[in-house]
Amino acid sequence: MLSLLFMKYWPRGWHMLKKWLAGICLIGLAVYMCWTFYENYTKKEEVGIEEGQKAPDFSLKTLSGEEASLSDYKGKKVLLNFWATWCHPCRKEMPAMEELQKEHSEIAVVAVNFTSAEKGEKTVKQFADSLHLTFPILIDKSGINADYSVLTYPTTYILDEKGVIQQIYAGTMTKKQMKQKLGLN
Missing domain, CATH: 3.40.30.10 (Glutaredoxin)
Structure with missing residues (x-):
């Protein structure tokens, strides 16, 4: 029923909506991957032996x-x-x-x-x-x-x-x- 209503008001139909949703999901996934990459490779480890890191306790x-x-x-x-x-x-x-x-x-x-x-x-x-x-x-x-x-x-x-x-x-x-x-x- 919903698809019939949608097809009536959206001339290109359900297939076009699926393409849009897939595109939005791909863009979201790409943004998430870029953000994760940035977070993992730009911050230093919390504990370590380099400048800017917390010295390991002993x-x-x-x-x-x-x-x-x-x-x-x-x-x-x-x-x-x-x-x-x-x-x-x-x-x-x-x-x-x-x-x-x-x-x-x-x-x-x-x-x-x-x-x-x-x-x-x-x-x-x-x-x-x-x-x-x-x-x-x-x-x-x-x-x-x-x-x-x-x-x-x-x-x-x-x-x-x-x-x-x-x-x-x-x-x-x-x-x-x-x-x-x-x-x-």
């Missing part, structure tokens, strides 16, 4: 035997430093990191030691004691440095208060550079 023991997680520092800017005692550039920048931490309590300096490449935790402890380091030194025996794709030492990740990676720096930094990258000037 938990490690500190030199003092306590458990510490990266998420413990949420709400503070973080200077996340990957280092080793046998790395001469690392030795050079550690005093600057200590000074920075003492001068700016609003930021967190977190040093992740590549412990699986050390002679042992005792070596790390002696190193930290010799430089009077007070910031947390995390013992990495599980490969967090590999999770962060650390290829050279030192490598530093600058995180904002939400844990999002703002900058990645491979190599030694001066205190002035650290302050600049943390926005403390």
